[in-house]
Amino acid sequence: MRYRFDPELAAALAMAPEVDLSDLAAARAAQAAELAFALGRADTGGVRIADHVVPGPAGAPPVTLRTYRPEGVPGPLPVLYSIHGGGFLLGSPDVDHDTNVRFSRELGALVVSADYRLAPEHPYPAALEDCYAGLCGLVADAAELQVRPDRIALWGDSAGAGLATGLAMLARDRGGPAIRFQHLHSPAVDDRLATPSARRFTDTPVWNRRNAELSWDAYLGPGVPGSAGVPTYAAPARAGGAELAGLPPAYIAVMEFDPLRDEGIGYAQALLAAGVPVELHLFPGTFHGAAMVAHAAVVQRITAEAVTVLRQALGR
8 A cells, every 4th residue: 555544544444445536427326325325323312303494695595504403402592503524616514514423422512514615616705705605694593593692613624525614714704603613624725736745646535636636626727726816715724924813723633644634734834924823633544535444543642632622611
């Protein structure tokens, strides 16, 4: 094996689904089948799940928020605003269903997952504006949802973490809802794909350079990634200094053998330079999407640490 993967992760690689974004219809169909199977086996005990619809961006459809409410926990509750991954062109709240159930149960918080529009049918800024509209709608309906608008944290994985970074910037700049914390897991924040890890990890499991290129082309438009003028809301790794000052504290988790590893590290360093409190953790032997191997000890550490960090951030 070319990469020094954690033994438990390496043993599970034969069962890991191959992600090939060159045939988007097939990739979406395969993911939908996998998620339908997983949802049928999910343990949702102690958590009440519902959909809540809020107004979308101007001229766009409403945004559906999937809510996860812990049973027997009196409100108003803190909120974890969860943004799923999928390279900007795959996925739905189903992607993080198990994780969101666990977060709700263990944090005693309302977990809210936005069902944002996907590229390439809806390129930037559709997904980001949907996430912002969902956040604003959540705060507007705080009394109905029995939540505390002063205790909101963001959590995102991969493209979802990239959207979370942009959302934190957008909320700050528009005077929108206050965000206390951002937990970014394997964030996709740099369209230029010029870091050492992006150049080196061209054939890694689940996510590789080719998928990353297709992802950014779909989100920004063919030929746009890497060019001048890409907005920092779309690719926050392009931001620096004053553009990052005043953002909420962050925890950033990166995987050792992931094309996105170094852009996550670089973003953490940029936040620190801008005076934003940051905790950065690189998990050895891991690859992008390793969390699918839930039984692996390193994955259990990743999830347990996320719960610990978010509990502190939300005051639980």
